[in-house]
Amino acid sequence: MTWNLLVTQALNGLQFGVVLFLLAAGLTLVLGVMNFVNLAHGSLYMLGAYIAAAAFARSDSFIVAGVAAVLGTLLIGVVVERTTLRTFYARGHLDQVLATFGLILFFNEAVRIVWGASPVYMRPPDAFSGTIELLGFTYPSYRVLVIVVGLLMAGGLYLLIHHTRVGMLIRAGATNAQMVSVLGVNIRLVNTLLFGLGAAMAGLSGLMAGPIFSVQPGMGDNVLIAVIVVIVIGGIGSVRGAFYGALIVGVVDTVGRIYLPLLLRQVAERTVADAAGPALASMLIYLFMAVVLAVRPQGLFPARR
Amino acid sequence: MLPETLSARSPRVIAVVVFMLLLAAVPLISAAIGQSYYVTLVTRILVFGLAAASLNLILGYGGLVSFGHALYLGIGAYTVGILSFHGISNGWIHLVVTLALSALVSFLTGLVCMRTSGVAFIMITLAFAQMFYFLGVSLKQYGGDDGLTITQRSDFGPLFSIQGNTGLYYLALGLVAATLYLSWRFVHARFGRLLLGTKSNIRRMRALGFPVLRYQVAAYVISGCICGVAGLLLANFTNFASPAYMYWTVSGDLIVMVILGGIATIMGPLVGAAVYVILETVLSAYTQHWMVILGPVIVLIALLANRGLYGLLLAREPSDSGSGAP
Numbered sequence: 089m090t091w092n093l094l095v096t097q098a099l100n101g102l103q104f105g106v107v108l109f110l111l112a113a114g115l116t117l118v119l120g121v122m123n124f125v126n127l128a129h130g131s132l133y134m135l136g137a138y139i140a141a142a143a144f145a146r147s148d149s150f151i152v153a154g155v156a157a158v159l160g161t162l163l164i165g166v167v168v169e170r171t172t173l174r175t176f177y178a179r180g181h182l183d184q185v186l187a188t189f190g191l192i193l194f195f196n197e198a199v200r201i202v203w204g205a206s207p208v209y210m211r212p213p214d215a216f217s218g219t220i221e222l223l224g225f226t227y228p229s230y231r232v233l234v235i236v237v238g239l240l241m242a243g244g245l246y247l248l249i250h251h252t253r254v255g256m257l258i259r260a261g262a263t264n265a266q267m268v269s270v271l272g273v274n275i276r277l278v279n280t281l282l283f284g285l286g287a288a289m290a291g292l293s294g295l296m297a298g299p300i301f302s303v304q305p306g307m308g309d310n311v312l313i314a315v316i317v318v319i320v321i322g323g324i325g326s327v328r329g330a331f332y333g334a335l336i337v338g339v340v341d342t343v344g345r346i347y348l349p350l351l352l353r354q355v356a357e358r359t360v361a362d363a364a365g366p367a368l369a370s371m372l373i374y375l376f377m378a379v380v381l382a383v384r385p386q387g388l389f390p391a392r393r
Numbered sequence: 394m395l396p397e398t399l400s401a402r403s404p405r406v407i408a409v410v411v412f413m414l415l416l417a418a419v420p421l422i423s424a425a426i427g428q429s430y431y432v433t434l435v436t437r438i439l440v441f442g443l444a445a446a447s448l449n450l451i452l453g454y455g456g457l458v459s460f461g462h463a464l465y466l467g468i469g470a471y472t473v474g475i476l477s478f479h480g481i482s483n484g485w486i487h488l489v490v491t492l493a494l495s496a497l498v499s500f501l502t503g504l505v506c507m508r509t510s511g512v513a514f515i516m517i518t519l520a521f522a523q524m525f526y527f528l529g530v531s532l533k534q535y536g537g538d539d540g541l542t543i544t545q546r547s548d549f550g551p552l553f554s555i556q557g558n559t560g561l562y563y564l565a566l567g568l569v570a571a572t573l574y575l576s577w578r579f580v581h582a583r584f585g586r587l588l589l590g591t592k593s594n595i596r597r598m599r600a601l602g603f604p605v606l607r608y609q610v611a612a613y614v615i616s617g618c619i620c621g622v623a624g625l626l627l628a629n630f631t632n633f634a635s636p637a638y639m640y641w642t643v644s645g646d647l648i649v650m651v652i653l654g655g656i657a658t659i660m661g662p663l664v665g666a667a668v669y670v671i672l673e674t675v676l677s678a679y680t681q682h683w684m685v686i687l688g689p690v691i692v693l694i695a696l697l698a699n700r701g702l703y704g705l706l707l708a709r710e711p712s713d714s715g716s717g718a719p
Contacts, residue, residue: 190688194684
């Protein structure tokens with residue numbers, strides 16, 4: 089039983105990790121290239137989940153839901169960037185934090201107005217509603233799909249950034265945006281593209297998270313905080329760091345929630361362990377972050393400049 | 394950028410004194426017109442004004458963008474809640490424990506946070522506050538997610554009682570007045586000047602040989618302690634301790650108050666808290682979906698309110714803020 093549980097939880101952690109990665113990659117790229125703190129990134133994830141749930145309920149096709157979620161968040165991201173956030177690129181971090189904080193409040197409430205305060209249910213696609221045998225373990229096939237799509241996206245992002253012209257411009261922009269602009273590249277267009285890419289990935293992760301977590305107002309906020317921990321652990325601006333950081337945080341958080349209370353029961357009295365276990369487990373990734381920072385303030389996998 | 398300076402008889406000092414006296418008269422006025430509601434409204438303003446003033450010390454004067462200051466509101470509130478839960482209602486014990494816990498937590502997290510700067514600092518303070526939020530949620534024996542009802546307010550002995558709303562109001566007002574006065578002294582003292590120096594050019598301060606980290610952590614601890622006291626007041630005011638006090642949106646609210654009122658000004662945070670709390674109250678009376686209006690308002694504040702409302706008043710004064718002589 090225990091071996092089975094461990095593998096299942098590790099897979100759950102991996103699946104949470106790839107959802108975190110899709111968000112962290114967009115956030116860390118925008119942060120690294122444009123030096124812009126976008127706290128509203130979690131709102132795009134929430135909007136992706138809502139649009140997907142609505143489109144899935146209407147069309148009964150998961151592919152339509154996916155296209156709607158990705159295109160919808162891409163559109164919203166580009167519109168918000170063009171109308172509001174662009175003016176904050178030249179401002180300090182404090183103003184950026186404040187503006188995106190305002191956007192979060194707006195989007196959370198807007199979602200509540202359109203879809204109501206209670207959670208919206210979204211089922212997995214029919215083809216992936218069962219379980220599959222995996223190395224002798226049964227595991228929900230939808231979660232396998234999430235892991236596979238997440239890993240494919242990570243691979244695609246690697247190819248995009250390191251082996252295409254756009255990727256080269258993104259890397260160049262991260263090093264010296266002004267120089268890239270002087271060389272005749274429309275850096276504002278690159279910025280918009282990058283912001284849109286981040287928004288679309290947030291929408292994709294919202295779509296994939298929809299059938300697993302509940303779709304409700306504010307669902308992006310807690311995920312955003314976990315994503316921030318991922319970025320800090322991995323190193324700000326580093327996509328590689330976001331990838332490893334996301335997997336570490338996903339697995340540590342998921343496995344820790346199950347095993348820490350059990351471990352505590354062995355060393356402490358039952359009443360103490362039952363009280364402290366869940367508390368410690370929910371603090372685990374933050375404590376981990378504090379340790380990482382104390383040892384390596386630049387993160388585990390800092391961006392190579 | 395030097396802090397505002399002025400002589401004792403400038404119109405601004407007189408205006409501030411008149412403003413504080415008006416605040417002191419609020420319970421009398423509201424009793425006279427039979428609207429006790431105003432006392433609770435202004436108490437709320439004072440509590441959040443105190444928290445915002447504490448944040449302003451590090452945010453405004455130290456340039457340390459803490460997005461997790463609600464953490465200390467939670468520490469103060471839970472100290473009152475948990476001690477009262479176990480039958481300890483002595484207010485002085487509440488106060489000492491609040492200060493000790495706030496100092497300990499802000500010292501430890503401060504040491505870790507100060508290893509970074511800029512965006513990472515914002516994110517880490519946010520993450521630490523959220524860690525304590527989840528800690529509060531997981532404390533099932535103290536109400537967990539639902540929070541903890543406080544049956545008896547802190548008991549400060551026969552000297553003054555805060556069991557009634559008027560007593561609590563004057564305690565909050567006294568603490569706000571004392572904090573604002575001490576902030577004034579602080580920013581004009583050597584410590585405050587040093588902190589301002591780290592804000593404008595930390596490298597130069599290091600090169601000049603100042604132990605910058607020590608001053609920043611010290612300021613962070615002072616700020617955390619004051620905010621902890623604000624949490625103690627908040628718990629007594631609402632008779633409730635809840636993880637929601639530590640939620641990250643509360644930290645965001647505090648930043649909005651500081652910016653709205655005027656960053657790096659003494660009276661700014663109180664003015665910001667007043668406007669923000671009143672705005673919230675008015676909007677929420679108007680529609681249940683008031684946040685859909687408040688959000689864009691905050692974006693506008695970020696866009697336009699560089700100096701804040703109180704800062705705008707200062708800018709109209711030709712003599713003081715321009716000269717800047719200490």
